[in-house]
Amino acid sequence: MLCCSCSPVPAASPVTGAGLIAAAPLSSRSRKMHHHVHPVAVNDQNQLSSVVAAAVVVGAAAGDGIEEAEPAKKKKAACSWAARRRPSKLVIPAAADASGQALLGEELVAAAAAAAEEEEVEVEGDGFWVATRRGARHATMEDGYGVITEHKTDGHSQLAFYGVYDGHGGRAAVDFVSGRLGNSIVSSAAPPAEKTQRSSSASSPSPAVADDDVAAAIRDAYLTTDSEFLSQGERGGACAATALVIGGDLYVANVGDCRAVISRDGAATALTSDHTAAREDERGRIESSGGYVSCGSNGVWRVQDSLAVSRAFGDGGLKRWVVAEPEVNKTRLAAGCEFLVIASDGLWNKVSNQEAVDAVVATGSEHSVVSCRQLVDIARRRGSRDDITVMVVDLRRFLL
Template sequence: MPKQITHGFHMVKGKSNHAMEDYVVSEFKQVSDNKLGLFAIFDGHLGHDVASYLQIHLFDNILKQDDFWTATENALRRAYRATDDEILEKARVLGKGGSTAVTAILINGEKLVVANVGDSRAVIRTNGKAIQLSVDHEPSKERSFIESRGGFVSNLPGDVPRVDGQLAVARAFGDKSLKLHLSSEPDVAVEMINDGTDLIILASDGIWKVMSNQDAVDCIKHSKDAQSAAEHLIEEALSRKSKDDISCIVVKLQ
């Protein structure tokens, strides 16, 4: 039986002194005979211009790949690389900052394709269990890659590991000054939506720093709709003292 699909998103600025640096895409789009759900969280750093650029251009770059329908994973990897190249070429305009990204494309309500760089995360709930589809790209996990390109990972007491003592993620768009030591290669996962899958969450690390995947799916299991679920998820993260900018998208499949 075809699922009824609804979606909602919510964003809250954190306690930092800078402006909100997160951007979100949450929409459905008809492409030929296919209905695509396009969902993304872009968590910017050192300015919001790179995240803003991604919001406008990344899905366009993905969907214009000739082999999107036949070799989706390869198309996504190529589009991520091409978009990062564009951002680096425009560094004078976009600035020195960067952005993490997690994207999810839901094809005809049947197939979910997730890609990510950084630490924003995609989680689904299947038969009540939380399943993470993205990969957290932490500097400590990718130390060998970073060091092989001449970089280093700092481990200062009281701080998180950072690439060259600066960035707390090992993969991101932009960050031209760190690019020699930083990858923009996404991890890609493809998941078929079965009868037991009823929820998709995309969220920035402001949620995942204070909540486990299972905490997140459990906390909204009684929410009446996707929008109220997204709002409740952020309220819960704030009650647990999250101080970051927080963005989340909830997709309900009923």
């Protein structure tokens, strides 16, 4: 069993604490040396000259009122003026790694490079591929993903779960959901083989709304996960798109604007519908519950002038209108079903469904991790500043 989540995807902890700190210059301290001159017996003129010369040297060093030479005074004044003009000293403190050891010089540069690499992660798994990249809008990666595979027969996995999550308002919700939802769905939606209901049709031209026991278990898992997260008292929320393959059927569910698209003989079909207030049915549901929606000058619809999605995990302050009940669709896997693309809205805001499928087809299934990377690059080149997570799942391995 494999279960992953992005932080972006786990890797070495980023370096923290490094930076430039302006240190105020130390206050000048005046030091005064006191010298005691003891009487000296002078027996002749030469001895008197030596004593006077020695006194001049001692007095000059001690600053006891004996005049300095003119060039020395000018030099001292110039140094004093330069000191006043000099900016505050910049101190670069040593950063610490996870073990608490100080990092200096080249080690600090290497640690910063490692932290940057964490923002771009690629995974090549057993029949699935993932590419993630942190967007410029966020200080930390707020996307996540999860994969669970088990119950293999004759080398073919008969049950598998895949999910992509998109957090907002921090990582709390996406971390919680990515750690709970997949396990909850697999444990509750895997009934004995004789209880698994199958469609009699060879292939559905479009996804059908599922209403069997598996679909009900998926809905319950979504709602239970949401309730458990809200009980933690954490802020923020998360969108999700998940896929469960069981007994030759594909169950796709979602809340929010993560999306799943299937390729059938190269033709793209969305198996999810984005949950935003731009949908008339979502606006009606929110307004009938006493809420309101608005559309800004940028064309983005928002719930209560706040959230751009109408369904999500978390978001306790908006829970009356932003529900976590998913829409679940069921598709019978048959000849022609090639692969599934599941991604966060960082991709779909810039790349169409068919473009995503075409990019995967162009690279071939054996290079799907390359196609994930290319899709991320396309979205970035078109101006996406959001976090992007793209997962491609090979569906041909599930055909019975």
